[in-house]
Amino acid sequence: MGIGTLASRAGCQVQTVRYYEQIGLLPPAMRNAGNQRRYDNATLRRLTFIRHARDFGFSVEAVRELLGMADHPDMPCDHADAIAKRHLEEVEARIERLSALRDELKRMVAQCAGGRVDECRIVEVLSDHQQCLHAADHGGQQTIR
């Protein structure tokens, strides 16, 4: 099949397929006489795996490792387990930080009386030197799509 068919079957864009080839998640594709990429079902399965893993929020580097493991079915799966657990922890940490943020925002919005800017609780909170959040989300691969 061509790259368009592959992409639509895997649920991603054509450029994304080329990008994955470029960064080595997919092997260099076979080409037809006119230099266009041709794919088999094995590549479709690989791409589907990649997309699922990305949908789960795994980073490209994690996907690379998971792919490496999927390629060796006879090996123990401890490492896959560890990667998934670590990712779960990161997601949970992110949820916690965002929840704290949500609470602060809620309080802020609730206290805005809707008058002039100089009476506005929103602007006030942001101006306040004392206020500190430290809700640091040093987000890694947070674009979960």
Add this chain to the structure above:
Amino acid sequence: MGIGTLASRAGCQVQTVRYYEQIGLLPPAMRNAGNQRRYDNATLRRLTFIRHARDFGFSVEAVRELLGMADHPDMPCDHADAIAKRHLEEVEARIERLSALRDELKRMVAQCAGGRVDECRIVEVLSDHQQCLHAADHGGQQTIR
């Protein structure tokens, strides 16, 4: 004060201050005889405002608008309120998506028996053609720091 003092008082990096000047969040700084930036307390307050707003997860564009409003204390604060409310909604949506993701990950991890890769539930779920998440997080300014 110099840029280092300013940055440390506002709790950010020196380069970030220069970056904010470059994108127009901070006005072009005064310079001393040796071309080094000098700041007053008004700029420190402005930078602190910016950092707080960023800590709250507001995008730079939103911060730009909020700053514009903070500069006009006599205007009505409807728009500040609207920006904050919209941001709150986005944060809540993000939490929901991440929570769904967390549940999926938990299930996945719980089902891994710790054997070989070809029996591993983690690899299996990712390989499965049927599985779909659609937990799309088309994250805007999600790096909350």
Add this chain to the structure above:
DNA sequence: ATAAAACCTAAAGCCGCTATAGCTTCAAGA
């Protein structure tokens, strides 16, 4: 006087794609 620390500019890198520009090849209909 000297050395270390802080400062300067300009440009590239990060992540994971997405979009653009300017071409070539393919497939279907007349």
Add this chain to the structure above:
DNA sequence: TCTTGAAGCTATAGCGGCTTTAGGTTTTAT
């Protein structure tokens, strides 16, 4: 067979919000 439009190709730039690097200048402390 010819034509047209869709799909494909490569290379490069752009997104957000900084961070890092390179290579230089100025300030500050001893």
